[in-house]
Amino acid sequence: xxxxxxxxxxxxxxxxxxxxxxxxxxxxxxxxxxxxxxxxxxxxxxxxxxxxxxxxxxxxxxxxxxxxxxxxxxxxxxxxxxxxxxxxxxxxxxxxxxxxxxxxxxxxxxxxxxxxxxxxxxxxxxxxxxxxxxxxxxxxxxxxxxxxxxxxxxxxxxxxxxxxxxxxxxxxxxxxxxxxxxxxxxxxxxxxxxxxxxxxxxxxxxxxxxxxxxxxxxxxxxxxxxxxxxxxxxxxxxxxxxxxxxxxxxxxxxxxxxxxxxxxxxxxxxxxxxxxxxxxxxxxxxxxxxxxxxxxxxxxxxxxxxxxxxxxxxxxxxxxxxxxxxxxxxxxxxxxxxxxxxxxxxxxxxxxxxxxxx
Numbered sequence: 001x002x003x004x005x006x007x008x009x010x011x012x013x014x015x016x017x018x019x020x021x022x023x024x025x026x027x028x029x030x031x032x033x034x035x036x037x038x039x040x041x042x043x044x045x046x047x048x049x050x051x052x053x054x055x056x057x058x059x060x061x062x063x064x065x066x067x068x069x070x071x072x073x074x075x076x077x078x079x080x081x082x083x084x085x086x087x088x089x090x091x092x093x094x095x096x097x098x099x100x101x102x103x104x105x106x107x108x109x110x111x112x113x114x115x116x117x118x119x120x121x122x123x124x125x126x127x128x129x130x131x132x133x134x135x136x137x138x139x140x141x142x143x144x145x146x147x148x149x150x151x152x153x154x155x156x157x158x159x160x161x162x163x164x165x166x167x168x169x170x171x172x173x174x175x176x177x178x179x180x181x182x183x184x185x186x187x188x189x190x191x192x193x194x195x196x197x198x199x200x201x202x203x204x205x206x207x208x209x210x211x212x213x214x215x216x217x218x219x220x221x222x223x224x225x226x227x228x229x230x231x232x233x234x235x236x237x238x239x240x241x242x243x244x245x246x247x248x249x250x251x252x253x254x255x256x257x258x259x260x261x262x263x264x265x266x267x268x269x270x271x272x273x274x275x276x277x278x279x280x281x282x283x284x285x286x287x288x289x290x291x292x293x294x295x296x297x298x299x300x301x302x303x304x305x306x307x308x309x310x311x312x313x314x315x316x317x318x319x320x321x322x323x324x325x326x327x328x329x330x331x332x333x334x335x336x337x338x339x340x341x342x343x344x345x346x347x348x349x350x351x352x353x354x355x356x357x358x
Contacts, residue, residue: 040132205313
């Protein structure tokens, strides 16, 4: 899979993992499920060690030392220049000796794009369940598939506990490019700076803006060229393609057709999505298959859930940042003020801010 495709699709699953720790606070109505969460979080906490100690250890591999040193430069920049929390998060390191820290399971009915929701204290409702063990995640997905649900299982390489614990740099994060590593540190610390329970689109768009603007300022301060990975435009074009397909599916599911007709229509829509993707790749990306891995894998409703949530209001937050003259502390205050509004008024404000850029 192309590197930029990997980073983009990791975003879609990684960012869904932000409130996972809240599951640990909800009691034990499903003992086995909560037990594996408790064990997984405990393992992560026990694996942490100070980054500086790893850097200073003469037995540390040079490449690991270099990546960790970069992470600490980005960590200092985040607090000193972007006004993000100055705590021990991302100043500790944990090697979990596996490719993902957690696996997120999304599920929808066969003829609906409404996810199964799971609601927790602090975090509110989220459209997934998280598993620290891949085997358990696959088993849970198989049970849901047997009930006729569409499922999608995505590996997650990083998540934030919103400051409840000292979140570590993980070995799973160090496979990324320098740009991606720096950007994700900014993104996850933005969640610690402000988080609105139950509004994924707000939280992720805000953190995505902080990530993107923070990376631009980081590159400028260090005299680095602009990002070389697939930039916002390919991501936007791909998201628009999937969102258009999703809208057509929603119309199909609301049509009142028989199950047999909807099943055929659903497959025809996925075939169309693949054809449209090939045309986009040829006409606009010079044949580069940024998202070949995603499009060529199995398609269903659950796999389409993350699209549209994680960048819906990025332009609105960019407008807000411009309005405060690029002053980060004032920006965070304005974000909190927006978050404090009733949902309907918040939506109106976001739409007005978004309209300035669109």
